[in-house]
Amino acid sequence: MFIKNLPHKTVERLSQYRRALLLILSKEKTHVFSHEIAQMLHITPVQVRRDLMLIGYSGNLRKGYDIKELIDLIGKIIDSERGQRVAVVGLGNLGKAFISYFKGKRSKLSMIAAFDVNPEKINRVFDGVPCYHINQLPEIIKQNNISIGIITVPSEQAPEIAEALVLSGIKGILNYTPKPLNVPAYVYLEEYDMITSLEKVAFFAKKNDERFK
Amino acid sequence: MFIKNLPHKTVERLSQYRRALLLILSKEKTHVFSHEIAQMLHITPVQVRRDLMLIGYSGNLRKGYDIKELIDLIGKIIDSERGQRVAVVGLGNLGKAFISYFKGKRSKLSMIAAFDVNPEKINRVFDGVPCYHINQLPEIIKQNNISIGIITVPSEQAPEIAEALVLSGIKGILNYTPKPLNVPAYVYLEEYDMITSLEKVAFFAKKNDERFK
DNA sequence: TTTTTGTTGTGAAACTTTACACATGTCCAC
DNA sequence: GTGGACATGTGTAAAGTTTCACAACAAAAA
Incomplete structure (x- = not known):
């Protein structure tokens, strides 16, 4: 439609x-x-x-x-008629939070894979989602036709992850690190920075407080 | 200023x-x-x-x-001249993620407390932030003059938490649950919904993909 | 039948945010 | 010194988003 x-x-x-x-x-x-x-x-x-x-x-x-x-x-x-597959890169607290939030929500989006470098997480399943080593990212993304990637790694690593995702043919990226990413125009990029939104709340809370005093 | x-x-x-x-x-x-x-x-x-x-x-x-x-x-x-104190309500993965992100960032904002209902978390310290039972919320918020609250509890509980925060004198709320909250005008409220932003990325990724095909 | 009530759908205005275009100014090279 | 290169600062236009105001209409009430 x-x-x-x-x-x-x-x-x-x-x-x-x-x-x-x-x-x-x-x-x-x-x-x-x-x-x-x-x-x-x-x-x-x-x-x-x-x-x-x-x-x-x-x-x-x-x-x-x-x-x-x-x-x-x-x-x-x-929704996309054929559904879209999603992967989380970085299975830290934020990555886990995303997977948990996602679970149970019926949807045309399916969470297919997680990636990390921590050996304790790799080849295990978290909340129904298998975790692979980041080296396997291109392979897994392509094999499973994953089109959306969520980046929740430490911010220094975000650019290389983004590049790997793009090269693997990803169509959309949701970046939760504060590091602004560069991607080609055919990849849709959404950035969200938790610290910024907290500072914003702090600013307007302060302002509100002065205004209503 | x-x-x-x-x-x-x-x-x-x-x-x-x-x-x-x-x-x-x-x-x-x-x-x-x-x-x-x-x-x-x-x-x-x-x-x-x-x-x-x-x-x-x-x-x-x-x-x-x-x-x-x-x-x-x-x-x-x-920044507020005297600094602002922050609390996280809900020490699940998302709450922990927030605290970790926050750590080390020097700032006029200080993360003072976390709240949860899980006995295994209560009275322990996560990444330098002590966790209390939610019953203690009003007391701790007031005693420590905490002005910002981050809500990361399951969404059904969000409204009651918001109410408790408001009654305890909070000035700003950052709501990570998908449940829209009602707060008085003198409290600044920012809502962020992870599922919505993922669905947004999915939509525009799909659209981009069609456009560049 | 006529009036009242309460809703949808939407042109147009208002507000918010971003981008254009260019005047102004500073330094460097020649 | 005079011109070129390159920034800043900003009036104004454009684009994006929300709200106002009201026509159109259906059902219930009078």
């Missing part, structure tokens, strides 16, 4: 809508209003309607949106 | 500038150009200059920006 140029923020919210909707779907409740979705995510109803407009979904004027239909439509848009 | 309404994105970048600058500061290199900073973070030089303009910092036309001065100025703006 194709929608021309869906905004980044809308894509994020669609993922959240779907998860929220899955939680409230039941025999008794088959429809939902924009203000109900909005309330669950603490955003405005207009925002919800605008997002749904962008994906071309129409609700019922009196009953709201058909929950099941909407879940399916979001799936058609954000 | 006060700057009127610094944009959110600028605050995030300032935190990143500072970290990048700390890495390159040395006897030999005392100044830096906007395009050098830009290159390190993979953004445009104009963006860097605009951010520095917003915080009122002027560089030297020929030598660029004085690294040390700039680091100090950023500190004056984003």
